[in-house]
Amino acid sequence: MLDIKNLSVSYGAIDAVKDISLHVDDGEIVSLIGANGAGKTTTLHTITGLVPAKSGSIMFNGQDLLKTKANRIVTLGMAHVPEGRHVFTRMSVQENLEMGAYSLKDTSHVAEDLDKVYTYFPRLKERRRQLAGTLSGGEQQMVAMGRAMMSRPNTILMDEPSMGLSPKLVKEIFRIIEKLHDEGITVLLVEQNAKMALSIADRAYVLETGRITMEGKASDLLHDEKVRKAYLGA
Amino acid sequence: MSGFVMFISQIFNGLKIGSVYALVALGYTMVYGIIRLLNFAHGDFIMIGAYTLMLSIPALAAMGMPAWTAVIPATLVCALVGVLVERLAYKPVREKGNSMTALITAIAMSLLLENGSQAIFGADYKTVPTIVSIPTLTIGQLKIDGATIVSIVLGVVMMVAMQLYVKRTKQGKAMRAVSEDKEASLLMGINVNGTITLTFAIGSGLAAIAALMYCVSYPQVSPTMGMMLGLKAFVAAVLGGIGSIPGAMVGGLAIGLIESLTKAYIGTITGGVITSAFSDAIVFAILIIVLLVRPSGLMGEPETEKV
Numbered sequence: 001m002l003d004i005k006n007l008s009v010s011y012g013a014i015d016a017v018k019d020i021s022l023h024v025d026d027g028e029i030v031s032l033i034g035a036n037g038a039g040k041t042t043t044l045h046t047i048t049g050l051v052p053a054k055s056g057s058i059m060f061n062g063q064d065l066l067k068t069k070a071n072r073i074v075t076l077g078m079a080h081v082p083e084g085r086h087v088f089t090r091m092s093v094q095e096n097l098e099m100g101a102y103s104l105k106d107t108s109h110v111a112e113d114l115d116k117v118y119t120y121f122p123r124l125k126e127r128r129r130q131l132a133g134t135l136s137g138g139e140q141q142m143v144a145m146g147r148a149m150m151s152r153p154n155t156i157l158m159d160e161p162s163m164g165l166s167p168k169l170v171k172e173i174f175r176i177i178e179k180l181h182d183e184g185i186t187v188l189l190v191e192q193n194a195k196m197a198l199s200i201a202d203r204a205y206v207l208e209t210g211r212i213t214m215e216g217k218a219s220d221l222l223h224d225e226k227v228r229k230a231y232l233g234a
Numbered sequence: 235m236s237g238f239v240m241f242i243s244q245i246f247n248g249l250k251i252g253s254v255y256a257l258v259a260l261g262y263t264m265v266y267g268i269i270r271l272l273n274f275a276h277g278d279f280i281m282i283g284a285y286t287l288m289l290s291i292p293a294l295a296a297m298g299m300p301a302w303t304a305v306i307p308a309t310l311v312c313a314l315v316g317v318l319v320e321r322l323a324y325k326p327v328r329e330k331g332n333s334m335t336a337l338i339t340a341i342a343m344s345l346l347l348e349n350g351s352q353a354i355f356g357a358d359y360k361t362v363p364t365i366v367s368i369p370t371l372t373i374g375q376l377k378i379d380g381a382t383i384v385s386i387v388l389g390v391v392m393m394v395a396m397q398l399y400v401k402r403t404k405q406g407k408a409m410r411a412v413s414e415d416k417e418a419s420l421l422m423g424i425n426v427n428g429t430i431t432l433t434f435a436i437g438s439g440l441a442a443i444a445a446l447m448y449c450v451s452y453p454q455v456s457p458t459m460g461m462m463l464g465l466k467a468f469v470a471a472v473l474g475g476i477g478s479i480p481g482a483m484v485g486g487l488a489i490g491l492i493e494s495l496t497k498a499y500i501g502t503i504t505g506g507v508i509t510s511a512f513s514d515a516i517v518f519a520i521l522i523i524v525l526l527v528r529p530s531g532l533m534g535e536p537e538t539e540k541v
């Protein structure tokens with residue numbers, strides 16, 4: 001379980017996240033929605049140690065993440081699919097996926113896990129020798145997700161996986177997120193596509209200029225008048 | 235000696251010095267690739283390697299070891315100096331300053347190493363004891379001396395080894411990952427700072443092997459011997475495409491060949507108008523022309539805009 005309490009984060013004088021508390025229970029899909037610049041990416045970056053916190057606490061299965069080095073967090077079972085994919089463009093698709101298994105001490109399952117990623121994303125198998133930088137945005141998103149799966153995580157943070165994708169690809173990506181959830185993986189999903197995010201989540205939080213302004217069951221938020229006006233264009 | 239034999243022996247000369255440039259360029263390019271820093275002190279690591287050879291050959295000989303084993307202490311000393319330079323000077327500047335302060339720090343570090351060794355060893359040339367004595371290879375009229383054979387063979391072996399290391403090993407892949415995207419590398423579990431340190435150690439260690447290759451042919455050391463070698467290797471790295479490992483190899487060999495062939499033939503071709511004294515100028519002219527046509531170098535990839 002991931003438990004964030006009273007977290008504040010700032011970049012110099014800019015307060016990006018202001019005293020937020022949120023938690024994700026094992027097996028849940030929790031969505032964090034909000035407009036551009038609300039602080040969603042900053043929140044995820046602070047969880048995985050890419051950005052330092054100003055105050056507050058982040059506990060993950062009994063470990064204090066704010067005291068854990070960024071490169072050790074994946075070994076605790078937490079994978080992060082970053083905004084903008086961040087695939088290794090000059091490596092092949094398969095090398096990217098193998099980098100996902102970098103942190104594993106026991107490498108006996110890597111081949112089997114690769115096969116699993118390829119059954120989730122058959123398109124990546126066809127392109128396994130291609131440089132990741134030459135793939136389309138949707139394919140790069142698949143590489144980033146497959147790469148995260150390769151570390152055998154129990155929890156995955158996803159930052160705007162649908163960004164810039166066609167409606168068809170968005171559906172495909174969300175179908176995979178549900179599949180991961182069915183396997184028992186806990187998901188914290190950041191999205192601007194609030195409709196899709198709320199429709200697959202168990203619970204959700206709304207972030208506005210660094211503060212959580214609403215939280216609750218995703219199905220309730222999906223029908224909430226204010227949420228519909230602000231985020232669902234209705 | 236027939237004209238053709240002369241030409242072939244110039245090719246071998248070019249490959250000999252080109253192998254030295256290639257190994258130094260490799261270190262340059264690896265360091266640039268991983269932290270986007272032009273490490274101007276890199277050429278001076280050759281000098282440190284050469285002094286270490288000079289000092290350790292007699293010491294090893296006293297223990298009954300062959301002279302070439304001095305490459306081991308030389309590599310270790312260079313790797314250590316490289317790591318210290320990065321940890322003590324470059325890392326703090328990288329975390330606080332901008333790329334201009336980093337560049338100035340690198341230039342300062344180069345001067346510090348040159349002046350430091352001058353204070354210790356004096357400014358004049360010192361002789362390095364004989365490292366290997368390999369007989370001259372004679373094929374018909376063509377004679378290739380032992381130093382040339384050692385340099386080319388060692389150069390090729392090191393380049394193939396480095397290419398395999400970077401492509402196939404876990405650490406090599408981590409280096410490529412860190413040179414592309416430090417944040418994503420952290421998310422993969424890579425120790426980014428450790429990988430940067432390792433890259434410095436290997437890049438600097440390669441300079442020691444280049445020092446050995448150089449001293450086999452020109453057994454002399456001086457505090458500033460690394461300046462011109464470093465500059466040529468830098469040109470080689472840029473010509474090949476800075477950041478690209480195959481590019482450093484191709485660039486190094488190309489510079490060596492261009493230099494050797496212009497020295498041999500430019501006077502004759504131009505009827506004495508341009509003499510071999512201009513060979514360095516020609517090397518730089520070729521660099522400028524290549525960069526005008528291909529700004530990212532022969533094998534470099536164009537910098538792509540990150541989304």
Ligand SMILES: Nc1ncnc2c1ncn2[C@@H]1O[C@H](COP(=O)(O)OP(=O)(O)O)[C@@H](O)[C@H]1O
Pocket residue numbers: 011014015016034035036037038039040041042043
């Ligand atoms: N590296 C940074 N340096 C300074 N300000 C930043 C940086 N990253 C984000 N910000 C600022 O922090 C705020 C939150 O940004 P971000 O977390 O990226 O929002 P979101 O992911 O919700 O779009 C914004 O005001 C943004 O401009």
Ligand SMILES: [Mg+2]
Pocket residue numbers: 037040041042083160
């Ligand atoms: Mg964002």
